[in-house]
Amino acid sequence: MDGSTFDEASQRARETICELCRLFWRLGWASGTGGGISVREGDRIFMAPSGVEKERLVPADIFELDRAGCVRREPESAGKKLTACAPLFMAAYKHRDAGAVLHSHSLDVVLASALVPPGEPLRLTRLEMMKGLEGVGYFDVHEVPVIDNTALEHELEARLEQAVIDWPKSNAVIVRNHGVYIWGRSPAHAKTQAECLDYLCRAVVRMHAAGIDHLLHDRSQPDAAANA
Amino acid sequence: MDGSTFDEASQRARETICELCRLFWRLGWASGTGGGISVREGDRIFMAPSGVEKERLVPADIFELDRAGCVRREPESAGKKLTACAPLFMAAYKHRDAGAVLHSHSLDVVLASALVPPGEPLRLTRLEMMKGLEGVGYFDVHEVPVIDNTALEHELEARLEQAVIDWPKSNAVIVRNHGVYIWGRSPAHAKTQAECLDYLCRAVVRMHAAGIDHLLHDRSQPDAAANA
Amino acid sequence: MDGSTFDEASQRARETICELCRLFWRLGWASGTGGGISVREGDRIFMAPSGVEKERLVPADIFELDRAGCVRREPESAGKKLTACAPLFMAAYKHRDAGAVLHSHSLDVVLASALVPPGEPLRLTRLEMMKGLEGVGYFDVHEVPVIDNTALEHELEARLEQAVIDWPKSNAVIVRNHGVYIWGRSPAHAKTQAECLDYLCRAVVRMHAAGIDHLLHDRSQPDAAANA
Amino acid sequence: MDGSTFDEASQRARETICELCRLFWRLGWASGTGGGISVREGDRIFMAPSGVEKERLVPADIFELDRAGCVRREPESAGKKLTACAPLFMAAYKHRDAGAVLHSHSLDVVLASALVPPGEPLRLTRLEMMKGLEGVGYFDVHEVPVIDNTALEHELEARLEQAVIDWPKSNAVIVRNHGVYIWGRSPAHAKTQAECLDYLCRAVVRMHAAGIDHLLHDRSQPDAAANA
Numbered sequence: 001m002d003g004s005t006f007d008e009a010s011q012r013a014r015e016t017i018c019e020l021c022r023l024f025w026r027l028g029w030a031s032g033t034g035g036g037i038s039v040r041e042g043d044r045i046f047m048a049p050s051g052v053e054k055e056r057l058v059p060a061d062i063f064e065l066d067r068a069g070c071v072r073r074e075p076e077s078a079g080k081k082l083t084a085c086a087p088l089f090m091a092a093y094k095h096r097d098a099g100a101v102l103h104s105h106s107l108d109v110v111l112a113s114a115l116v117p118p119g120e121p122l123r124l125t126r127l128e129m130m131k132g133l134e135g136v137g138y139f140d141v142h143e144v145p146v147i148d149n150t151a152l153e154h155e156l157e158a159r160l161e162q163a164v165i166d167w168p169k170s171n172a173v174i175v176r177n178h179g180v181y182i183w184g185r186s187p188a189h190a191k192t193q194a195e196c197l198d199y200l201c202r203a204v205v206r207m208h209a210a211g212i213d214h215l216l217h218d219r220s221q222p223d224a225a226a227n228a
Numbered sequence: 229m230d231g232s233t234f235d236e237a238s239q240r241a242r243e244t245i246c247e248l249c250r251l252f253w254r255l256g257w258a259s260g261t262g263g264g265i266s267v268r269e270g271d272r273i274f275m276a277p278s279g280v281e282k283e284r285l286v287p288a289d290i291f292e293l294d295r296a297g298c299v300r301r302e303p304e305s306a307g308k309k310l311t312a313c314a315p316l317f318m319a320a321y322k323h324r325d326a327g328a329v330l331h332s333h334s335l336d337v338v339l340a341s342a343l344v345p346p347g348e349p350l351r352l353t354r355l356e357m358m359k360g361l362e363g364v365g366y367f368d369v370h371e372v373p374v375i376d377n378t379a380l381e382h383e384l385e386a387r388l389e390q391a392v393i394d395w396p397k398s399n400a401v402i403v404r405n406h407g408v409y410i411w412g413r414s415p416a417h418a419k420t421q422a423e424c425l426d427y428l429c430r431a432v433v434r435m436h437a438a439g440i441d442h443l444l445h446d447r448s449q450p451d452a453a454a455n456a
Numbered sequence: 457m458d459g460s461t462f463d464e465a466s467q468r469a470r471e472t473i474c475e476l477c478r479l480f481w482r483l484g485w486a487s488g489t490g491g492g493i494s495v496r497e498g499d500r501i502f503m504a505p506s507g508v509e510k511e512r513l514v515p516a517d518i519f520e521l522d523r524a525g526c527v528r529r530e531p532e533s534a535g536k537k538l539t540a541c542a543p544l545f546m547a548a549y550k551h552r553d554a555g556a557v558l559h560s561h562s563l564d565v566v567l568a569s570a571l572v573p574p575g576e577p578l579r580l581t582r583l584e585m586m587k588g589l590e591g592v593g594y595f596d597v598h599e600v601p602v603i604d605n606t607a608l609e610h611e612l613e614a615r616l617e618q619a620v621i622d623w624p625k626s627n628a629v630i631v632r633n634h635g636v637y638i639w640g641r642s643p644a645h646a647k648t649q650a651e652c653l654d655y656l657c658r659a660v661v662r663m664h665a666a667g668i669d670h671l672l673h674d675r676s677q678p679d680a681a682a683n684a
Numbered sequence: 685m686d687g688s689t690f691d692e693a694s695q696r697a698r699e700t701i702c703e704l705c706r707l708f709w710r711l712g713w714a715s716g717t718g719g720g721i722s723v724r725e726g727d728r729i730f731m732a733p734s735g736v737e738k739e740r741l742v743p744a745d746i747f748e749l750d751r752a753g754c755v756r757r758e759p760e761s762a763g764k765k766l767t768a769c770a771p772l773f774m775a776a777y778k779h780r781d782a783g784a785v786l787h788s789h790s791l792d793v794v795l796a797s798a799l800v801p802p803g804e805p806l807r808l809t810r811l812e813m814m815k816g817l818e819g820v821g822y823f824d825v826h827e828v829p830v831i832d833n834t835a836l837e838h839e840l841e842a843r844l845e846q847a848v849i850d851w852p853k854s855n856a857v858i859v860r861n862h863g864v865y866i867w868g869r870s871p872a873h874a875k876t877q878a879e880c881l882d883y884l885c886r887a888v889v890r891m892h893a894a895g896i897d898h899l900l901h902d903r904s905q906p907d908a909a910a911n912a
Contacts, residue, residue: 128789132716199789210795220832
């Protein structure tokens with residue numbers, strides 16, 4: 001059960017998942033068995049199991065799937081269930097060639113989602129941390145799609161896949177009153193994307209709660225040369 | 229005093245209690261000697277002592293009781309007092325066959341309890357984290373009973389036991405301006421239940437504080453198929 | 457510099473101070489060189505130095521004083537300054553026979569102090585965590601004195617000593633816009649007192665910020681028997 | 685890659701940067717590859733690289749520059765980019781002879797910056813933690829300059845340098861909706877300055893959010909003797 005039978009790339013992917021799960025749990029993004037982590041190594045996709053304490057995972061608990069989403073290797077440890085997030089993770093692998101897809105229950109993302117009217121995206125602008133998101137600049141109005149939640153996670157599949165297709169500039173889909181799916185080129189990149197979006201949602205919620213408008217006093221101009 | 233005289237199941241239960249106490253203290257649920265932890269192994273029930281720094285407990289500090297609530301083995305370390313929570317823990321063992329019962333002073337639970345009118349339960353709906361609670365779905369209106377506090381912990385016994393009986397769908401009883409008793413099939417299950425309820429109470433309080441209504445923009449429908 | 461020249465009681469007191477300083481720093485109560493810790497062993501009083509990073513202290517950095525407040529042994533490490541809190545710590549040793557006195561810059565205590573009118577104490581009632589404070593019950597109205605701040609810490613001495621004398625039921629004096637001095641029978645007891653008061657101030661501030669009145673729905677009565 | 689080829693002073697500076705980066709990341713000041721750290725040893729200046737996970741840095745990842753801002757030694761590890769903060773760090777080395785310059789994305793600083801009208805500084809008064817800032821007293825009105833942000837970090841250079849010159853009593857420059865540059869005589873001193881300013885900004889934002897005016901009930905007078 002120590003994962004010694006895994007090849008090197010598989011072992012690395014499994015350990016990365018366990019490490020990210022411990023981090024997510026410490027950050028409150030995966031408490032109460034919530035959240036999920038998936039990592040791709042070439043054409044092999046690794047996923048944390050469902051319904052277990054995420055901070056206690058070991059490499060032998062991880063599922064291995066192919067790019068069609070079929071389980072290729074069950075966990076060595078007994079009694080594990082494939083996460084209901086699996087088809088949702090696959091949407092980002094299929095349409096964006098992601099290297100890792102993370103699912104967080106960050107309360108700041110959940111509260112930010114509650115502020116967004118139906119059919120509209122979360123809009124972010126003029127916060128430096130936006131520059132940490134892939135391809136986004138300080139003066140952009142960056143849009144992250146928000147979809148409504150469903151009773152069962154797998155029922156989200158169609159609308160999440162549609163959001164992935166409809167919002168090609170976003171590497172995240174927020175699920176209202178639920179959390180976020182977010183991805184990157186690699187596990188490290190996906191993690192930094194999750195950190196940035198969490199920070200930005202926390203900023204949005206704290207500003208809303210405190211009656212702070214960060215645009216009110218901002219006189220900065222996109223043409224920085226004229227402004228220096 | 230290193231617990232080497234305990235049989236394996238007893239040692240495991242005692243170590244689990246110490247580990248959960250350290251976690252609860254880090255989370256702010258057991259600061260200032262507050263909170264309590266109890267674990268059942270078969271017909272033996274183990275409890276952390278009263279009035280000590282919870283993050284410093286060792287296996288030799290733990291009480292062992294039988295299912296009638298009688299102390300069967302005193303702690304090996306000197307000067308320990310049985311927790312006044314003991315009869316409250318017993319209510320969940322007696323009526324729900326719990327595998328572990330936890331008592332937290334989570335400030336988020338306390339603040340959420342202050343929002344609930346007398347005689348009414350805390351009502352939760354349309355927050356994904358509800359699905360982490362035993363037997364609860366996203367579209368349910370889940371009710372957690374709230375009872376008033378008393379001067380002494382053991383005086384809570386009758387009203388807490390009544391709440392356990394009256395609210396069979398809840399695996400927790402909130403005590404107003406005090407904290408929560410929450411249980412599960414096993415220590416790990418009880419811990420995840422506590423994490424979920426804490427998250428949900430934090431959501432309720434933060435939304436109240438920020439003037440956020442998470443139902444305002446939610447157009448999701450229980451019949452997901454019609455909504456995809 | 458490893459403190460090996462100290463006798464056992466001295467070494468223990470010095471290590472306790474270092475450990476509490478690390479804890480206080482992690483909790484944000486001693487950031488930026490702020491805060492202070494003092495421990496008594498018999499008639500010897502030990503104090504952390506001033507103006508240094510509290511989380512990095514070692515036993516050789518600690519001052520030893522007698523009960524008259526005179527330095528009896530300088531730190532072995534070079535360049536340390538006695539804390540300006542020294543006369544303030546002495547007030548609790550002199551009038552209350554404290555075993556340890558702690559000084560925290562907890563922001564929650566600071567914010568709670570800003571809510572208290574001049575000449576009035578902070579009043580706490582009907583919060584379970586009050587029972588963690590020495591000699592305080594749930595239905596009490598517990599009063600913690602609040603004094604105004606001064607430009608220099610040692611100038612606080614007279615008014616802090618007066619507050620210690622005037623409020624014999626409180627084991628803490630809050631300094632407005634500054635922090636709190638709090639003590640107990642032992643270092644562990646003083647630490648739990650600090651944890652309880654911090655929790656209570658956080659409750660007060662969060663309830664104020666969120667518009668929550670924890671007495672509004674509370675129907676509990678001091679005579680618990682009539683209420684069960 | 686273990687930095688064994690560095691001389692002692694260089695190795696120490698590199699390790700200090702890595703340690704401060706881990707701390708900043710844990711505090712949420714350098715999440716998502718954000719933030720930056722620079723340390724000076726004599727005439728050699730060391731800087732963390734850009735766009736990497738700050739909590740994972742090792743000594744071999746660090747750049748070495750001279751006091752003119754020219755890179756003198758590339759990192760031993762491959763693929764590192766010099767931080768765009770470099771010219772901003774140099775302003776504090778050039779005009780203030782700083783021993784270390786830190787750049788944090790602290791959300792509390794960002795939210796505090798949003799409260800400050802254009803052209804005005806952040807003003808702080810009557811908060812004890814101000815005394816942790818270099819040369820600042822409790823009754824002072826301490827001013828920290830706030831400049832507007834730009835699309836690219838290096839475009840901030842002129843206005844940040846001007847602020848350093850224009851506000852000689854401040855050892856920090858806040859960048860609106862972005863973060864703060866802050867420095868000290870040494871890495872430890874710069875770190876304590878960052879901790880103090882962060883605490884003070886958190887106080888400002890939490891008081892604003894909670895409708896708390898910390899001056900309302902404060903009757904303390906600068907002439908403490910008359911007030912004792």
